[in-house]
Amino acid sequence: MNPMPGGMNPMPGQNNNNFGPAPSPNAVPPMPNPVAMPNPMAAQQNPMAMQGAMPAQNPTVRPNIGMVDMNGAAPIQKEKRQKVHFPLFSIVGLVFACSVAGVAVVIAISNSLNYKNLEASADFSIEQAVLAAKAEQQDADEKENLEKEKWGTPNSWKVSGQWGSLSFDYPKIWSVLVVKEKEGDYLAYFRPDYVGSVSDKTERFALRLTIVSKDIESVQPTYEKVGGRKRCNEDYASFAGSSSEEWWCYSGTLEKNMVGQVVLIKLGDSQKTAILQSDATIYKSDFEKILKSLKRTISD
């Protein structure tokens, strides 16, 4: 365990281990290093001289401070150090406690920073949220009020006389232009705010109402190419006496750059057909409301 005390500098290759086999009595005793160690006899004769001579005579040998002093009275410091040990649970406890403390401190600092940030940005974030909420509310109110304006007290459109009897509601804020009603087919255009030029191919109308003097079977082929025909929703055909054969709905591309809906209705003496067409999908909900409000009378 301990190297040879007293500045003994064993020869290279010599067993320096105290736990090793005991040297044979016949074995040659270890030769003291004449360089590292002064003559022991001389030291015995003059210990003071040895003490003083050691570091000076062999500066390459580290002094064995703390192992034993030359007088042999001092305790062995290294031995003491080795003997001071903490129980395992203490070490584990210390590590654990320090870890917990470290994590807690990090969390505390993080929370503290978050608190300050949150406090500083609270007013701004609330302000932003309020602005967003106001804008959202404004949009919702705008839609709601527009719907109320359009359909709160709707206008009613009536066609009668030679065209049979047809009526429906339409939004109050729409304008109506009647193009032909005296001779030939009946043609009326409906649009929010104003009705534009009917000769302009780019104009899109919320509703085109056409009544032609043809039976529904002869009008159908014109619209067969549109999207595919289907029976109209039952909700549309809510008036008395109607049958599914008297209604046809079409939805799809009506013309170039025009996607809308068309409904054909048998009208009057069965030799007249009403064609209701909406030119754009943005009018779809209004168009469906119009259809739901539609009433007709078939004269026998």
Added chain:
Amino acid sequence: MDQNSMQNGMNITNPVMPSVNPMSTAPIANSSSKDKDQPSSALSVIGVIAACVIAAVAVVFAVQKQMLLNGLTNEIAVRKEKEISSAKAAQKEADNEAFERKASETLKTFTGPTELAMINFYYPKDWNVHIANTGSSSSGGVVYQVYFNPEFIPPTSDKTSRYALRLEVVNKSMDAVQAEFDKLVDKNQMTKQIMQTDSGIQGMRYDGEYGGFGMSSVVVFKVGTTGKTAIMRTDGNDNKGAYEKIIKSVTETYD
């Protein structure tokens, strides 16, 4: 060298060393270690306790901060919800008020195209409007043509159709347009007088038989600095009251 001499030799070599014989030093070392273990154990327990106390304090501190943070978060959330709720309510009230105000209004604003001095006036909001010519083409000198009428706009191709208001902008000077109406004045079919809108626009007003609709009214005025002339006309007397208000409200935006 015999055993004694070896022993002596060793003693001579290191006469003061007590641990030359490891067997003899072991019990001494063990008893010393045992003595030292007691304070070191106590020290380690104290150290652990101290560390635990520090950890506990740190945990309490962290929990306190977390609670403060949670409290502030909740407080802000509650405040935000409250302010959003009151802002939404206020916005809804304002929107409803605006809607009611708009619903109670009987007039609507018409604004013409920018290139025609943005002719602007009020008209009854339940009237129908048909813009037949937007100014992109000129037909018979008419570059802009709008029809106004209650209920619906009758066919414009029908010469007998009456309108509450016709607005036409023609590509003629005011003098040229006036000259046509002055002929009717000369024939005593119409009378003429200078009129002024509320905004200060001066024009010439003609009243009398015109277009086969009985007593009608026509107002002629310049369209800004475009060199064009606006003609606002009502067919018959049916909508004369509204027409008077409309022509008084005309404004223009000059270059």
